Amino acid sequence: MADDGGGAKRLKTAEGGKDGVVTAEEVELLRKRIAELESETEQLRRGGRQEGDHEVLPVVTEVNVTVSTTVDLSRVTMGIVTHISSFLASSRELLDLAMTCKAFGWRQPMSTLTWSLVEEVARQSVCLRATDAEMGCLPQYTRGTATWLSILHRYEHRLMFDVLLGGYIEHRNGDKTAVYVTGAAGPNYSVAVSSSYVMKSGAHYAEFLITGEPYIGIVRPMPGLYAGAHQEGDFFFISDTSCYPNFCAQRSDDWGESEVHAIDFSCGDGTMSFTAWDENVNDDANDIEWDGMESCQSGDTVGMLLNLDEGTLAVYKNNRRLGVMRDGLSGPYCWYVNLHKHQTFSDAVSIKRGTLPDSDGATTA
Incomplete structure (x- = not known):
């Protein structure tokens, strides 16, 4: 394969589509598919602008031809992040997550939650795991006093000689x-x-x-x-x-x-x-x-x-x-x-x- 004037590599073609060789017909089909993906990406980008400005990340896909496209982060909702975070096993791991950035540990003004993402995950964990009798033994949530993270920690370690x-x-x-x-x-x-x-x-x-x-x-x-x-x-x-x-x-x-x-x-x-x-x-x-x-x-x-x-x-x-x-x-x-x-x-x-x-x-x- 020789370099052309633009520095890009030519695709080898051959009749019959032999192994290791891309035919002219396959190249044409690939270009059509790339055009379809670019069109779909543009539609997603327009939809994201209607809901508000969202960050997009460039993604490089290489299938014999290098193509640049983008992924719309507007589809990564708070619900998805909360669900993923719920797989953390303990209050200690949730605390580590809260300390990584403000988006996880602090309440966000634009969020529908009345507390941070980590607090919401801790609240869900307590409510799913504790029985009514156990809930009666745990401290009640009080803003600034008893956090859901502290309640989860108490639930995990509630038997001790204090x-x-x-x-x-x-x-x-x-x-x-x-x-x-x-x-x-x-x-x-x-x-x-x-x-x-x-x-x-x-x-x-x-x-x-x-x-x-x-x-x-x-x-x-x-x-x-x-x-x-x-x-x-x-x-x-x-x-x-x-x-x-x-x-x-x-x-x-x-x-x-x-x-x-x-x-x-x-x-x-x-x-x-x-x-x-x-x-x-x-x-x-x-x-x-x-x-x-x-x-x-x-x-x-x-x-x-x-x-x-x-x-x-x-x-x-x-x-x-x-x-x-x-x-x-x-x-x-x-x-x-x-x-x-x-x-x-x-x-x-x-x-x-x-x-x-x-x-x-x-x-x-």
Whole structure:
């Protein structure tokens, strides 16, 4: 193939269209097709100008003949971008997207959304994945205070020990899903509460991986006690009668008719303890035997199923149902654990969402 005066390459032609050779007839058909594509591109460009100015990108297509055309970006709508963004797996990835440019992370004046593209994707993700009961446990969207991205993050990581009470408890290596008791040999009691996940209705299931002989249970949400309260010395919900007036001062109408304000399962001997935070009640509410009681040991996983539709708290050991420990429950509760520093070992617990054993039909939480 030789260069002509214009510097372009001639197309070789031959009769019969042999392999590797383009015939004159094929060249003519290709030129007609190019003309059709250019005409269609011009129509799209005119349509884009009618809807507003849109950026177009040049595209080079090479099929033996080099042709320049354009792609109209007016067809890449906000809905398409939102749908593509929805395939991002986590709130962290959406945050990374928001930080790439203002178009994703900031609300656009010309957009029909009342928030940014990333916020819309986070909102859709929460609404599609969370049940009604879970939505009731999440913070409400408030412009400038609780973003949909923060709500999605809370949904993804809603089980953690975010409140530590007493002077002998710490998170394990900064991991808020795991706590252990510290200090010299006991009796040193401290408490960890998953206060950010308040269970108000429906059924909820969590699993606790234990070391030692901790107590695991539920307690009323008490926001007024969590701002730096009870950070020194021993602390426990069930038996510290000196704290009962402070606890009851947090009462709200949401608590309902149940007088069980804190209840736990002893991993040491399987007994149950509960309290109404009434100073006039004797110790009969401590170390109660029940039909499914069974002791646990280090390495066991204790499952707790709180069904507020039925008012029951059931206990599982390594995915085996021990039974309903308490009924007649109503109102909101949070998960909590009580840890003890023993003479020869220390308690530790980690919390996570559990896969509910078959036939119970509860929401994992």
